[in-house]
Amino acid sequence: MRERLTNALHTVLILVAAGLVAFLSTRFGFNSDVSHAHSASLGDTSVAILKTLDAPVEVVSYARRQGNLRAVIADFVDRYRRAKPDLALRFVDPDADPGAMREAGVNVDGELEIHYRDRSERLKVLSEAEFSGALLRLSRARERIVAFLEGEGERQPLGKANADLGQFVTALGERGLRAVPLPLANAGKVPDNADLVVIADPQVAVPEAVVAELVDYVARGGNLLWLAEPDSRAGLDALASALSLRVLAGTVVDGNGQAFGLSDPTFVAVDHYPDHPITRDFALATLFPQPAALAQLADSHWDTKSILRSSEKSWNETGPIPKAGEDSANIRQDPDAGEIPGPLDLGFALSRISPRPDRREQRVVVLGDGDFLSNSFLGNVGNREYGQRVFDWLLGDDAQIAIADRSAPDRELDLSQGALTALAATFLVVLPLLFAAIGGLIAWRRRRRT
Numbered sequence: 388m389r390e391r392l393t394n395a396l397h398t399v400l401i402l403v404a405a406g407l408v409a410f411l412s413t414r415f416g417f418n419s420d421v422s423h424a425h426s427a428s429l430g431d432t433s434v435a436i437l438k439t440l441d442a443p444v445e446v447v448s449y450a451r452r453q454g455n456l457r458a459v460i461a462d463f464v465d466r467y468r469r470a471k472p473d474l475a476l477r478f479v480d481p482d483a484d485p486g487a488m489r490e491a492g493v494n495v496d497g498e499l500e501i502h503y504r505d506r507s508e509r510l511k512v513l514s515e516a517e518f519s520g521a522l523l524r525l526s527r528a529r530e531r532i533v534a535f536l537e538g539e540g541e542r543q544p545l546g547k548a549n550a551d552l553g554q555f556v557t558a559l560g561e562r563g564l565r566a567v568p569l570p571l572a573n574a575g576k577v578p579d580n581a582d583l584v585v586i587a588d589p590q591v592a593v594p595e596a597v598v599a600e601l602v603d604y605v606a607r608g609g610n611l612l613w614l615a616e617p618d619s620r621a622g623l624d625a626l627a628s629a630l631s632l633r634v635l636a637g638t639v640v641d642g643n644g645q646a647f648g649l650s651d652p653t654f655v656a657v658d659h660y661p662d663h664p665i666t667r668d669f670a671l672a673t674l675f676p677q678p679a680a681l682a683q684l685a686d687s688h689w690d691t692k693s694i695l696r697s698s699e700k701s702w703n704e705t706g707p708i709p710k711a712g713e714d715s716a717n718i719r720q721d722p723d724a725g726e727i728p729g730p731l732d733l734g735f736a737l738s739r740i741s742p743r744p745d746r747r748e749q750r751v752v753v754l755g756d757g758d759f760l761s762n763s764f765l766g767n768v769g770n771r772e773y774g775q776r777v778f779d780w781l782l783g784d785d786a787q788i789a790i791a792d793r794s795a796p797d798r799e800l801d802l803s804q805g806a807l808t809a810l811a812a813t814f815l816v817v818l819p820l821l822f823a824a825i826g827g828l829i830a831w832r833r834r835r836r837t
Contacts, residue, residue, distance in 0.1 A: 418469065429466050433519040439526050442504055443473040449481045449488060450497040460497060463513055492554070492766055501525065507561045511772060512670060524784055527563050531782055534569035534581040538597075539621065540590030542614075542757060544568075549763040552587060555774055564778065571597040577604045583781050586613045588757045589621040598622065602629045608743035610750050610781050614757030617679040630737060631687035632753055635680040635703050639731055639755070640718060642700035652718060653677045653708055655701065655733070661693045663736055664785045665752075665776045671769025678756035679703075680731040688739060694777075695734030695754065702726045736780065750781050 420428040429437075446464055450456045457478055464476045481488040481496065488494075492509075499510040501521050508521035535544040543551040544566040556566045569577065569584065572594055577584055584604060593601075602625055605611055613626070617638040627633055640652040647656040655675045660666035675695075680703045683691050702720040720726050734754040741749035754777075759770045779785055802810070 429470060430515065430519075433467070433515055433522075434470050436519055436522050436526065437467065437471040437474075440471065440503065440522065443475065444471065444522070445502040446474065446476045447500040447502070448476065448478050448497060449493045449495075449500070450478055451482055452480055456497045460499070460513065463518075466515075467518070492771075494766060506563055509558070509771070511769070514668070516668065520779075520784075524562055524779070529563075531564045531582045532578075532580055533559070533564050533566050533583045533585060533778075534577065535566055535585045535587060536571060536589070536597075536601075537568045538570045538572045539593050542587040542761065544585075544587070547762065550758070550761050552757075552760055552762070554762050554765050555760045555771065558771065558775070559778065562775070564782075571600055576600060577609060581609070583610045583612060583778070586611070586623070588614050588616045588619070589623075592620060592622040595622075598625050601626050605629055605749075605751065606742075608741040608746060608749045611752075612777065612781055613751070613753045614760070615679055615681075615753065615755050616757060617677060617755075619679075628684075630751060630753060631684040631689055631691065632735060633682045633684060634755065635682055635727065635731075636725060637680075637703035637705035638708060639678050639680050639697055639701055639729075639733065640704045640708070641697050641729070643698035647672070653704075655697050657695060657697070657733075659696075661696055663692050663694045665694050665736060665780045669769070669773065669776065671772055673769045673773045674759060674764060674767040675733060675756040676758040676764060678733050678754075680727070680733060681735055681753060681755050682732070683735065689737040689751070690739060692736050693732045693734065694736045694752070695732070697729045697731045697733060699729050701729030701731055703731060746783075748783075750783070752777050752781055 418428075448457070448460050448464075450460055460478075461476060464474070468474045468476070481493055495511045497513065499513070499518075501508045501510065501518075503522070503525040506525050508525055510517050510521055535541065537543075543553065544556040545551075546553050559566065567581075569581070571577070575596075577600065584601070586601070601611075601623075605626070606629070613623075613630075615623075615634050617634075618636065619634065638653055639655055641655045642652060644650075644652060644654055644656050649656060653676065655678055656672055657675065658672040660669055678697075680697075703726055704718060704720075705724045705726055706721065708718070720728060733756065734752065737751040737753070739749050741747060743749070758764050759767070760774045765771050765774075776785075
């Protein structure tokens with residue numbers, strides 16, 4: 388009886404100890420990252436950004452209930468929550484109200500919306516660099532001033548017409564940027580507090596005095612975004628010359644659009660980008676309706692890099708282009724008409740040491756299309772995100788955060804075509820024949836025994 392009582396007491400004590408350990412585990416947590424380069428936890432830069440946020444952060448994920456996407460997103464956000472306990476995650480099922488999701492511009496399953504104070508950011512790519520970069524932009528205290536040139540029929544920054552930029556500029560406002568009109572014909576000079584000037588496709592010739600001020604603004608070290616269009620009559624040749632660029636005649640047509648399901652050859656789809664801070668690790672496709680090609684001139688005082696390029700099946704078509712619904716199979720490149728075969732540059736990023744004492748570097752971006760940011764085409768895959776990257780680079784936000792790749796070095800297997808062929812032949816031909824031969828040999832030996 389004494390022995391049984393002792394065993395029962397030991398069992399009770401073990402159960403009580405296990406219960407106490409289980410209770411303490413809910414109060415005190417312990418995490419250890421044993422992955423390569425600690426890739427399963429946040430980097431020091433991301434942790435430093437979280438420490439600067441003195442208010443709660445809410446993350447809204449528009450992910451469907453089906454599949455494992457919600458679990459992946461929750462696991463990713465938990466890395467940030469461990470460093471900032473007042474960071475909350477909420478899921479919204481886009482299938483519950485598809486109309487509201489379309490109105491909100493949600494078109495990617497799992498899209499994230501990050502709210503901090505009275506600002507918000509949208510993310511379509513789940514990565515530490517994108518997420519931490521969004522937090523950094525939301526933490527900025529000073530509002531950035533973006534001046535949009537007006538007076539010559541430009542796209543309206545807050546307009547609701549199809550060709551205007553209202554939806555995109557509204558999204559910029561949620562990220563701490565304020566759009567202001569810039570009637571240079573009346574003002575005469577770009578204000579000193581303007582962080583960026585945008586020229587969004589003037590429809591009529593810009594007065595010479597305005598062009599001269601724009602050229603002088605660039606000479607003084609101002610940052611500039613110029614959204615050009617094919618065969619424009621804006622009269623900005625002097626500005627193009629100051630940037631050592633030229634807008635080529637005609638409209639770019641690209642036969643590679645058929646791979647994206649595009650029937651109109653003047654709609655250029657891009658999913659591979661030249662290496663630049665604007666495009667680095669950018670994995671989304673973009674759509675550019677009827678863009679113009681750009682060319683770099685020699686003897687440039689700028690460090691000029693291409694950030695957008697058409698495929699090898701493209702050229703700048705200078706002749707008539709069939710309208711939508713008409714047969715476009717007869718469009719052919721005509722070298723005698725000055726049409727240049729692709730790939731063609733559709734966008735350039737220019738930089739140089741800034742002459743302004745308050746800035747380290749002067750930055751300019753020239754794109755051969757403005758439609759991709761318009762209300763009509765902004766929702767196409769990565770158009771919004773590409774435009775936001777352009778603005779971030781122009782305003783210097785790209786240099787504020789650099790998340791190094793801490794993934795395992797052997798996560799990808801790079802095989803040549805010969806190695807792939809040998810591997811396929813081994814598994815599809817050699818091994819089946821070997822197994823068949825072994826089976827035949829075993830059957831032959833068994834028959835001999837009998």
